[in-house]
Each structure stands twice: as C-alpha cells, then as structure tokens.
Amino acid sequence: MYRSILAAALCVALVAGATRAHAADDANGVIAKAVADASRPPTDTVRDANRKPAPALAFAGVKPGDKVADYGTGAGYFTRLFSAIVGANGHVYASVPSGLLQYPNIVKGIAEVQQFAFAHANVSVTYAAPIDAARYPEPLDLFWISQNYHDLPDDFMGPVDMAAFNRAVYTALKPGGVYVVLDHVAAKGSPTNVTDTLHRIEPATVRREVEAAGFKFDSESKLLANPDDPHTKGPFDASIQGHTDQFILKFRKPG
Template identity: 75%
Template sequence: MLHESKEVFVSWVNEIRFAGMASNKRKGLACAVLTLIATLALSSEASAAELPSAAIAAAVVDSSRPATDTVRDTNRKPADTLAFAGIKPGDKIADYAAGAGYFTRLFAAVAGAKGHVYASVPSSLFQYPNIVKGIAEVQTWAVTHPNVSVTFASALEAAKYPEKLDVFWISQNYHDLHDSFMGPVDMAAFNRTVYAALKPGGTYVVLDHVAAKGSPADVTDTLHRIEPSTVRREVEAAGFTFEGESAVLANPADPHTAGVFDPSIQGRTDQFILKFKRPR
C-alpha cells in the first residue's frame, strides 16, 4: 500500500511541478508528503528483512570455522538466515538432525557461554555411514565447546530437551520426517513435541526445499522436497502462529522437477524458510 501511495504522490508532484498551476506552498506540501511516504516505505522494507547482528556477523567470519562449512556459505547465506531466525546471545537452541554440524557451530558461536545448543540426532540415521561420520565430527568438536550437547534418540524423543528452548531449528530435513529416510513420523505428534519443547514466545524455524504446488504426497521421498503450504498447515495445527517467510534462499529458476541431489540443481534449489512462534 505504501508503494501504491508513493506512486500516486509521485504523479501528483510531477503534475504540480511541471504544469505550473500550483502555488509554491502547495508544491512544498506535496514534496514533504512524498518524502514522508518514501521514508515510511523504506522503513517498512528494512524492518521486513532482519539485519544480521554483530554476534551473527562475527560467527560467520570466525576463522576457526572449517573449510567444509565456509565453502557452503555462498549457497546457505548464513548471516541472513540466522538473522531471520532471530538467533541471539544466550539462546537455548535445538539443531534437529544436525548432520555434520554446519548450523550447530554457528549457533554455538552466537549463543555464547550463556546459551546452549543441542545437536539432536534421530537414531534412525545411524544406518548411514556418511551421517555417522558427520556426527562423530560434531561430537569431537563439542568436547571443546561446553555450550554444545550432542543428543541421540528416536525421532520424537530427539525433540525433547532438559530445558525449555528459545529456538527449534530444522534445516532440509522436515520433508524427511514424512518419508522413509527419517520416518514416516507422526507429524502431528512431532509438532506438538516441538511446541512443548519451546518456551512461550519461542521460535520454530523450518528451512526446506520447495516442491511444486499440487505435488503428490510422495514428493518428499522421490524429490526430497515439500510444499511450504504443507509445512504451514501441519505446524499451525499444533498451535503455532505463523510469523513470516524469508525468500533469502529462493531460486525462481528452479523448475522443481528434479531431485535435490540432481547435478542440474544440487546446491541451488529453491528453498523456503518459515518462522513460527509458540504463543505466550
């Protein structure tokens, strides 16, 4: 609406300025109103896109991050992603299905000594050697980082923690809870467990690969994608309120017809980030 108002006043000011049919007083008023609207529009746009905090910026440029992590930054845009999630010092964070710990390490750096990160590993993943290797790397790293705990349990138990959380994070794995890779899991029960794990006002963030609208249910297994609308429906059914969506990882050029590991699109998939809140 601000954008539309701005266009109207631009037209009005131009007519006044060039038609020579208005007094200087009216010209001044028109210009002042236009300036105000432009300022409000810019303010609205700035507030819609969260800016990375100093703690997030420092975590991303930390020289101790392994090259296997930093090489992925171009595609994962960690500063913008963590800023949208609202990660901050002192947070208690769950990194669900943490993999090799890419986000675990970033979260730990931002959360600091007063925060804590739980790198949660569903026990169903132990059958995959590459995942076991990544888990071992996270465990080794956590030994020297006391604000990190690596936990193992079944899919639903892995979403339970010894303290209430500020943030529950799941990246590129929500769809796997629907398929044979990590499930199928009772998603209503899973999201209720996440709800219970969070503090009132806590944040639930789901990052995943976009599936085409109207995709069949098995798209989670065949292409490893999921429709954002499916996630919203399931998460909101558990009592969460929708806070917003980030397009920072969007790729309009993705045809959504190839699996996420297909060389034609791997690392460049169209991805969504949805943010939900547990009501206070």
C-alpha cells in the same frame, strides 16, 4: 493532561522500539562475527555462498544466551555457528534422529559434531527416536530444522507422526519461542511421496502441519528462493545441487 499522557506513552514506545532495534543490531553483529570466524572449517565456509548463513540466522532471531535445538544437525554446519552465537550463557542441542544413522555420510558428519562438542561446553549431541529427539532438558528459545523436515514422514524415519512431532516441538519451546523450518520447495500439487522421491515438500504442507500444533505463523524469508528451479529434480542432482528453490518459514509459540 491528555496530551502529556499521550506524549509520555509515545516516548516510552519510541524508547522501547529503539532498544529492540539496538538489541537486533547487536545480535546481528554477533552473527556476522560467527560467520566470519577464521577457525570455521573449509567444509563449512565453502557452503556459505549457497546457504547465506548471516541473513538466515538473523531472520531466525538467534542471539547470545539462547537455548537452541539444531534438529538433524548433519555435519554440524549450523551447530557450530549457533555455538559461537549463543555463547557461554546459551546452549545448543545438536539432535540426531535415529533414522539418519543408517547413512555412512551422516554418521561421519555426526562424529565431527561430537568432536566439536567435546571442545565446546555449550554444545550437547543427543541421539533418539525422531520424536524423542525433539525433547530437551530445558525450554528452548529456538527450534531449527534445516533440509530435514521433509524426511520425517518417510518410511526410513518411522514414518513420523507429524502431528505428534510438531506438538513435541511446541512443548519444547518457551512461550514466545521460535520454530524455523528451512527446506526444499516442492511444486504445488505434488504427490505426498515427493518428500522421498525428490526430497522436497510444499511450504503450504509445512504451514498446515505446524499451525495445527498451535503455532502462529510469523513470517517467511525468500532469501534462498530460486524461481529458475524447475522443481523436477532432487537436491543431490548435479544440475541443481546447492541451488534448489528453498523456503524459510518462521513460526512462534504464543505467549
């Protein structure tokens, strides 16, 4: 009888594993289709080689039906992809922290996101102070912040109380929800103002701050790593632009 019970349990585990794998394959197919969509603007597709969106979003685990925050949406590169992936049953909150509105290029990009949202009912554009911009009308499956986490502790953003910000993200997510931080790597032992001078941040700093809010570290992707980056110039420097050493950290809210 013991062997029968063990065999039954093994069968259930195998079926569950196969189901999860099938669901992941389906989600990855949706992601690939969104990236390959011919209607994407050339200003987005020209960045695909450097941003590697299909594997990056597969790492995040986004899928149809998800409720997603794209915090610091910029010109909407990821917002447009998220919209195509989550579909009619999902929703994308393109969040704009007010500190970014002082930059004309950001304002122009956000206007493009707003225009996109007018034509896509599953996208909302929200404007608020940095911590308030991380609060949403429904629980989220994924909170995504790309190349903007390093901005938050800088003076032009407030500066933001990072403990309070990460607690707000924790509250915004469903139990089991995912928090992904993608940013430019700062050299180990960099001064705290490297976030402003070089627009970079140490991955260890992000881990320490996010885990302090109650998140559990899930995994790290080396997809955008560049060991040849000397970490001495900012991401807007022509010699490194588009090729900085970047990290992608994935955290999960327990539950």
